[in-house]
Amino acid sequence: MSSVKELVESKCLSSVPSNYICLENPEDSILNYETDNIPTIDFSQLTSSNPSVRSKAIKQLGDACRDWGFFMLINHGVSEILRDEVIRTSQGFFDLTEKEKMEHAGRNLFDPIRYGTSFNVTVDKTLFWRDYLKCHVHPHFNAPSKPPGFSQTLEEYITKGRELVEELLEGISLSLGLEENYIHKRMNVDLGSQLLVINCYPPCPNPELVMGLPAHTDHGLLTLLMQNELGGLQIQHNGKWIPVHPLPNSFLINTGDHMEILTNGKYKSVVHRAVANTKATRISVGTAHGPKLDTIVGPAPELVGDDNTASYRAIKYSDYIELQQNHELDGKSCLDRIRI
Numbered sequence: 652m653s654s655v656k657e658l659v660e661s662k663c664l665s666s667v668p669s670n671y672i673c674l675e676n677p678e679d680s681i682l683n684y685e686t687d688n689i690p691t692i693d694f695s696q697l698t699s700s701n702p703s704v705r706s707k708a709i710k711q712l713g714d715a716c717r718d719w720g721f722f723m724l725i726n727h728g729v730s731e732i733l734r735d736e737v738i739r740t741s742q743g744f745f746d747l748t749e750k751e752k753m754e755h756a757g758r759n760l761f762d763p764i765r766y767g768t769s770f771n772v773t774v775d776k777t778l779f780w781r782d783y784l785k786c787h788v789h790p791h792f793n794a795p796s797k798p799p800g801f802s803q804t805l806e807e808y809i810t811k812g813r814e815l816v817e818e819l820l821e822g823i824s825l826s827l828g829l830e831e832n833y834i835h836k837r838m839n840v841d842l843g844s845q846l847l848v849i850n851c852y853p854p855c856p857n858p859e860l861v862m863g864l865p866a867h868t869d870h871g872l873l874t875l876l877m878q879n880e881l882g883g884l885q886i887q888h889n890g891k892w893i894p895v896h897p898l899p900n901s902f903l904i905n906t907g908d909h910m911e912i913l914t915n916g917k918y919k920s921v922v923h924r925a926v927a928n929t930k931a932t933r934i935s936v937g938t939a940h941g942p943k944l945d946t947i948v949g950p951a952p953e954l955v956g957d958d959n960t961a962s963y964r965a966i967k968y969s970d971y972i973e974l975q976q977n978h979e980l981d982g983k984s985c986l987d988r989i990r991i
């Protein structure tokens with residue numbers, strides 16, 4: 652199976668090979684998108700020593716999780732230099748020879764480092780216009796040794812990402828009327844799983860015929876995403892697809908399936924997808940932050956009651972990941988598989 656990058660570079664590609672042609676035209680469904688943008692959360696307010704500023708930010712955070720499941724995080728303190736370096740070295744990884752990258756062509760979901768293409772080539776009916784590198788970076792850090800500096804840059808970046816997410820999880824716990832460290836303790840966040848996913852979407856001659864990454868939701872509690880200057884992410888909101896245009900230097904954060912399970916549906920995991928473009932290679936860097944892999948996640952007892960019975964069955968986090976990754980992405984959330 653060749654990578655999309657190799658396909659694009661090996662031929663002067665003037666049209667899309669038939670095995671990439673997606674029957675659902677991504678442009679059809681965005682005809683009537685809304686003009687309003689996703690909410691913005693100011694991280695410096697969330698960590699303010701002024702209690703009234705902080706509690707206002709926590710309320711905004713809760714509203715964003717409940718009404719959108721997606722928001723931009725600004726004033727987060729992660730330097731632009733570090734972010735640019737992550738994008739630059741990620742591009743450097745995909746620019747290695749196919750032979751060098753194939754050293755990481757893992758077969759198994761829980762391989763520490765896995766390079767590949769599409770979503771899961773053993774189940775995909777059509778191929779997707781993306782190559783990826785996935786590294787399990789917490790509780791054990793793993794990253795390729797090439798290109799030079801890549802691993803060190805990633806380690807610094809994912810540590811910063813964890814700090815942001817831990818703070819967000821405290822704010823989210825409070826927004827739910829729970830103790831500040833509720834999610835922390837219940838989800839074993841100290842030993843929580845952090846999966847780094849770097850997506851590479853090479854330019855495509857007919858982006859309207861392919862999908863970069865088809866509609867899906869993310870497993871885990873929160874995903875933190877940044878991208879190079881090219882857009883392509885779309886989220887589903889009130890039944891419509893909305894293209895996301897993040898503010899410069901912001902992070903995109905979305906609630907994942909395990910936040911939906913834990914909150915018994917109060918905070919929803921939002922369906923999203925990525926489309927290709929003609930111009931240049933788009934790189935996006937996501938980190939999915941979840942519970943410790945062997946944690947059994949079900950709705951929090953504090954959030955269920957007689958008038959709000961549990962809507963999801965409890966399942967071990969690692970089993971859920973397998974459930975998601977071993978099925979074709981068919982536009983529906985994997986949550987449907989565990990709904991009661």
Ligand code: OGA
Pocket residue numbers: 848850864869878883884923924925935937
């Ligand atoms: C993902 C994802 C979106 C993007 O990797 O799960 O949704 O914009 N990526 O690349």
Ligand code: NI
Pocket residue numbers: 867868869923
């Ligand atoms: Ni995603």
